[in-house]
Amino acid sequence: MYQASYLKHFTEEVFLAIGCSPEEAKLASTVLVSADLRGVDSHGIARLAGYVRLYDHGRLNPKPEVKVVYETPSTAVVDGDRGLGLVVAPKAMEIAMEKAEKVGSGWVSVRNSNHFGIAGYHAMLALEKDMIGWTMTNAAPLVTPTFSLDKLLGTNPIAVAVPALTEPAFVADFASTAVAYGKFEILQRKGLPAPLGWAQDAEGNATTDSNAVKSGGGLLPLGSDREHGSHKGYGLGAIVDIFSGVLSGANFGPWVPPFATAGFMTAQQGVGLGTGHFLGAMRVDGFRPADDFKQDMDKWIKAFRGARAVDGQKVLIPGDPERESEADRSVNGIHLLEPVVLSLDELAKRFGIPFEINL
């Protein structure tokens, strides 16, 4: 087990080593390790080596000049200057919140960025200001829209954070696919098949092959098949792609560059600049007195949490599992899988940073 503070410090040293400023190295490490704390292991420190690979391949600018290139009082496009999404996204969210402070809401579409970690982190920045936070990002194409054999969309997540009064905040944070790709990687390691409805094969047929996405198949949109509404999951992923990519002038659809895998594509070879995000903030008191709203959110949360549940289960509020994980892991530490620990040890040796192997 590792304490979050230990992992944050290590991550900060790695980002400093590739040339990030002290302030940005600290921010990026906080965002990255918040994923491990919140139980979203696939988006946490397991990706640190990937961010370094982006740097090695010249796709990451460690000292970006993040700037507004186009704006109105409530909208803007921000250019991330090929910086870490972990840094670009919170900065863009600050801009959205400043606009919301002045005119009630702020909406920022971001181009020329990279992977931004967990979407929920950025949306939750709005909470302390009594704002509702929105986050979306596009991602490299792994998803086959309804009836398509081609992979045209990423797992394109949406996060929405809504403050309550005495109850913990509502924080929905989900991909627009049936499952995240990480679930296939777990099955692949164990040599297990996948449930039907998660992926299709190269001919577009339902499959239980957990390697299907690697052999010409694709991830399925939320809804899985046409009869169960996959065109809705496709529509949702498309909205995320358009708001993040087309609205900002980033890459979109099949042109979104991969995170850090083989076959690097530079942003210039696509149809726009880098990866795109979309961040928004709405002041709750742009609609109602904040306390009235938050009292009603408490009522909403209590009604749902108090619903009668299927035997052995309970009705959760979006954000409950991540919050419970954070409460647990803040105290008891974070367990990392062996390949992750070894990837960190490699970074430690390369950059001369002390690191303890702890399995």
Added chain:
Amino acid sequence: MYQASYLKHFTEEVFLAIGCSPEEAKLASTVLVSADLRGVDSHGIARLAGYVRLYDHGRLNPKPEVKVVYETPSTAVVDGDRGLGLVVAPKAMEIAMEKAEKVGSGWVSVRNSNHFGIAGYHAMLALEKDMIGWTMTNAAPLVTPTFSLDKLLGTNPIAVAVPALTEPAFVADFASTAVAYGKFEILQRKGLPAPLGWAQDAEGNATTDSNAVKSGGGLLPLGSDREHGSHKGYGLGAIVDIFSGVLSGANFGPWVPPFATAGFMTAQQGVGLGTGHFLGAMRVDGFRPADDFKQDMDKWIKAFRGARAVDGQKVLIPGDPERESEADRSVNGIHLLEPVVLSLDELAKRFGIPFEINL
């Protein structure tokens, strides 16, 4: 078959007969019949008798004073004064677009309204101004969130309309459930079972009973079950409910009043006022020059429409089926089912409006 103009005229006469102003009767009939034109039969003239029942039960104010009760430059709450949602929603969208004109975007949460017809109509109002339109609405509880035995959410749809340059606009318009309730009504009439994944029974088990929702069960969120992401569909429906209901001060969750069925609940018995909607408009040129954006939307649409497809299918762009239906029905007319025709004939007799039975 009926011509759309004939149905619009008839609908207008009915709304006039219950006391709507000429201008609002015309607007409401245009919105209502646009659903029939676009192939969304469940939300069109089949509901006209339901709106009249709302009036009969004192839940509908035919001469509402729709007004802004709270606002900032980019946000507002609009009170629909118990008016027809068919009229309140387009008025709220006008307010959102005026705000967008001035500060880049406008977001309006609506309380004290009623059913607003098809969500897509209102979102599409933004297109002619080179804006992106957003529409959401909450609805009476039919949906059981993941692991819940209680029905807590409506089918809560989202529509997003995005302009393109030479291609037809992108118009996603979908419920946050696996299927619309109307699909069950079709199966019930035919005595057929439903596919697994559409509904659960009173104990929360998967069922093929097409009457399940009427006998203690519930509609399933998009994703159908936990393994296929139903918590995401639940999260999406919850976001729609919070934006439409909690943000405006309308009813929300289990308290949203039913459209026009037995057991009428007046708005005052709930936790807020009437039904809630959420409408938004973003100026495309609040982000990029409009033509750059629209050229990229053309590129997006062509890439998706041109994808390799499963045998015998094609990859559709959200909005394609509705647009094709509108092109067909505008010329060839609209076929109405017998019960719908009879319900219109009843209204015709009651209000002394000429109506031709045409099956």
